[in-house]
Amino acid sequence: MTKHIVYHIPVCPFSQRLEILLTLRGLKDAVEFRVVDITKPRDPELLRKTRGTTALPVLETAQGKIINESLVILRYLDEVLEGPQLRRADPYEHAVESMLIAKEGSFTMAGYIYVMNRDLKQKEAHNEKLLSLYRDLNDFLLEHNPEGTFLFDFFGLAEAVFAPVFKRFWFLDYYEGFELPVGPDYARVKKWRAACMVHQATDQVTEEEIVKLYHDYALGAGNGALVDGRQVSSFAFKPDWQSRPMPPRDKYGSSASDVDLGLIATNTDRESIEISQLFVSPTSC
Numbered sequence: 001m002t003k004h005i006v007y008h009i010p011v012c013p014f015s016q017r018l019e020i021l022l023t024l025r026g027l028k029d030a031v032e033f034r035v036v037d038i039t040k041p042r043d044p045e046l047l048r049k050t051r052g053t054t055a056l057p058v059l060e061t062a063q064g065k066i067i068n069e070s071l072v073i074l075r076y077l078d079e080v081l082e083g084p085q086l087r088r089a090d091p092y093e094h095a096v097e098s099m100l101i102a103k104e105g106s107f108t109m110a111g112y113i114y115v116m117n118r119d120l121k122q123k124e125a126h127n128e129k130l131l132s133l134y135r136d137l138n139d140f141l142l143e144h145n146p147e148g149t150f151l152f153d154f155f156g157l158a159e160a161v162f163a164p165v166f167k168r169f170w171f172l173d174y175y176e177g178f179e180l181p182v183g184p185d186y187a188r189v190k191k192w193r194a195a196c197m198v199h200q201a202t203d204q205v206t207e208e209e210i211v212k213l214y215h216d217y218a219l220g221a222g223n224g225a226l227v228d229g230r231q232v233s234s235f236a237f238k239p240d241w242q243s244r245p246m247p248p249r250d251k252y253g254s255s256a257s258d259v260d261l262g263l264i265a266t267n268t269d270r271e272s273i274e275i276s277q278l279f280v281s282p283t284s285c
């Protein structure tokens with residue numbers, strides 16, 4: 001084995017932060033990414049390597065060692081890959097960026113719990129929880145770089161951690177109508193978020209892709225689980241997300257069908273496929 005291998009879900013924010021690091025370092029080919037289909041049972045060989053852990057991404061080093069937890073993987077790659085590290089060299093500045101990174105877990109969790117909520121009466125409470133965390137980020141940025149754009153002078157480790165989460169929260173914009181209010185409590189973090197999202201190193205995903213693939217999250221079914229009455233997860237690789245229609249915004253009303261979401265063919269198309277399969281050799285792929 002000559003390369004590090006990352007087992008991942010392509011649309012996962014925790015995987016994207018690794019891709020951002022590689023892009024910034026100009027080392028996209030230094031790591032081999034192997035896609036895992038979370039709508040299917042895990043490969044037994046991968047489970048053997050991870051000792052039963054199903055969380056992704058997972059890094060297999062060039063020496064065959066296994067490392068999990070995306071922040072651990074991110075820091076590891078930042079240290080072992082060629083070139084200047086993304087983390088701040090100054091010990092105090094690195095401590096500051098680490099303090100900001102430590103806020104990511106609760107921030108991410110709040111957004112995912114919000115989008116997966118199915119009780120309309122609880123929507124406002126989830127909205128306020130997320131806004132309170134944005135205010136906390138705003139205060140932190142004002143304390144450490146009030147007039148700047150990023151935490152320091154350029155897109156760094158903290159930005160690589162948060163940018164994918166900001167992009168995943170497109171699902172909140174679409175399904176919950178979420179937006180940051182105008183005013184000093186949000187101005188600094190809004191500036192930071194916008195700069196993170198438009199940075200050229202973060203263009204691995206699009207808003208359309210996030211909205212379509214995370215549709216089932218908005219219905220309370222995460223990690224490839226099936227929504228009641230459905231046969232195909234919105235995280236399925238086929239049909240490609242580009243070919244699917246935009247899902248309905250109303251997550252609190254009646255659910256769309258697999259056909260409505262473009263996940264399976266219509267009855268007429270399925271009948272044609274089934275008839276054609278009668279004439280296909282059993283040995284065909």
